[in-house]
Amino acid sequence: MEKGIAIHLAPQAVFHIGSLAITSTLITSWLTVAVLVLFAIYFRNSVRLVPGRLQVTMEALVGGAYDYVQETLESETLARRYFPIIMTIFFFVLATNWIGLLPGVTSIGIWGVSHGHEALIPFFYPVNTDLNVTIALALIAFFTIEVAGIIALGALRYGGKFINFHSPLAFFIGIIELIGEMARLVSFSFRLFGNIFAGKTLLLVAIFFVPLVLPVPVMAFELFVGAIQAVVFALLTLLFTKLAIAEPH
Amino acid sequence: MEQLEGMKALAMAIVVGVGVFGPGLGIGILVSKALEAIGRNPEASSDIRSTMILGVAFTEALAIFAIVVGFIIKYV
Numbered sequence: 001m002e003k004g005i006a007i008h009l010a011p012q013a014v015f016h017i018g019s020l021a022i023t024s025t026l027i028t029s030w031l032t033v034a035v036l037v038l039f040a041i042y043f044r045n046s047v048r049l050v051p052g053r054l055q056v057t058m059e060a061l062v063g064g065a066y067d068y069v070q071e072t073l074e075s076e077t078l079a080r081r082y083f084p085i086i087m088t089i090f091f092f093v094l095a096t097n098w099i100g101l102l103p104g105v106t107s108i109g110i111w112g113v114s115h116g117h118e119a120l121i122p123f124f125y126p127v128n129t130d131l132n133v134t135i136a137l138a139l140i141a142f143f144t145i146e147v148a149g150i151i152a153l154g155a156l157r158y159g160g161k162f163i164n165f166h167s168p169l170a171f172f173i174g175i176i177e178l179i180g181e182m183a184r185l186v187s188f189s190f191r192l193f194g195n196i197f198a199g200k201t202l203l204l205v206a207i208f209f210v211p212l213v214l215p216v217p218v219m220a221f222e223l224f225v226g227a228i229q230a231v232v233f234a235l236l237t238l239l240f241t242k243l244a245i246a247e248p249h
Numbered sequence: 250m251e252q253l254e255g256m257k258a259l260a261m262a263i264v265v266g267v268g269v270f271g272p273g274l275g276i277g278i279l280v281s282k283a284l285e286a287i288g289r290n291p292e293a294s295s296d297i298r299s300t301m302i303l304g305v306a307f308t309e310a311l312a313i314f315a316i317v318v319g320f321i322i323k324y325v
Contacts, residue, residue: 009320009324068295071295072299183310183314184310186310186313186314186317187306187309187310187313187314190313190316190317191309191310191313194313194316232302232306235299235302236302236303236306239299239302239303239306243303
């Protein structure tokens with residue numbers, strides 16, 4: 001494995017500030033944030049009354065997403081409240097997935113010692129192959145959902161969905177709901193991590209064995225998977241928010 | 250020690266292979282039924298689609314748990 005394909009789960013540290021390891025995935029996620037912020041500033045300044053091609057695309061994307069959120073939550077105020085975070089999750093996941101496919105990512109770096117043996121430590125690496133990032137995103141989505149439920153129903157009634165003493169059966173179902181709620185953290189984070197990690201490994205294997213033509217369709221498929229995972233992450237946040245604000249019964 | 254590593258790799262492969270089997274069938278059935286429903290009643294397609302995606306997420310979570318167990322076997 002050392003000679004041929006380099007597959008590792010833990011991110012590699014490029015350098016250290018004190019005891020804080022600055023990993024290649026961390027650098028790439030900063031780059032992604034910078035790209036998104038710069039794009040937002042550029043787009044903010046280039047908005048015209050007569051829209052150009054980019055503006056039409058973005059308006060259709062964001063406007064369509066907003067209409068869908070409003071339709072799902074069935075309320076204008078709720079849509080206004082939860083649309084920004086859902087769309088932010090979507091754009092961040094999409095941008096990290098697609099930036100991870102750019103040439104130069106995973107291949108430009110310095111030689112150094114990582115995890116005990118000498119290896120190329122890349123400056124940039126697909127962000128979502130790092131479980132820390134996806135768990136952070138999952139925690140953000142999780143707390144958004146829980147806080148949405150508490151705001152809509154109040155802490156007591158929302159908690160009553162999980163722990164109640166109406167009957168033994170209701171108590172048991174509540175506990176199962178609670179476990180299901182916690183399991184979302186695992187499924188949210190590992191879904192994104194697993195898809196992107198598997199995609200990156202598949203790409204690596206394709207490049208290793210058939211370097212000429214095969215990586216192109218695989219790359220196209222990875223673009224598709226990256227977009228789908230971004231949609232799924234945002235959509236599940238939306239749908240779980242809808243479940244959380246629904247009246248208990 | 251070598252044998253233990255080999256067994257772990259094998260165990261991970263079996264866990265992921267068997268664990269993905271059920272959810273794969275489940276998602277197939279789920280989506281085919283949802284498509285049937287959309288075909289019968291295209292007006293309700295947005296409702297059906299969001300419910301379908303929720304169901305797919307819950308089913309897919311099982312496959313993800315299998316992969317998590319696989320990672321635990323391999324690396325812990």
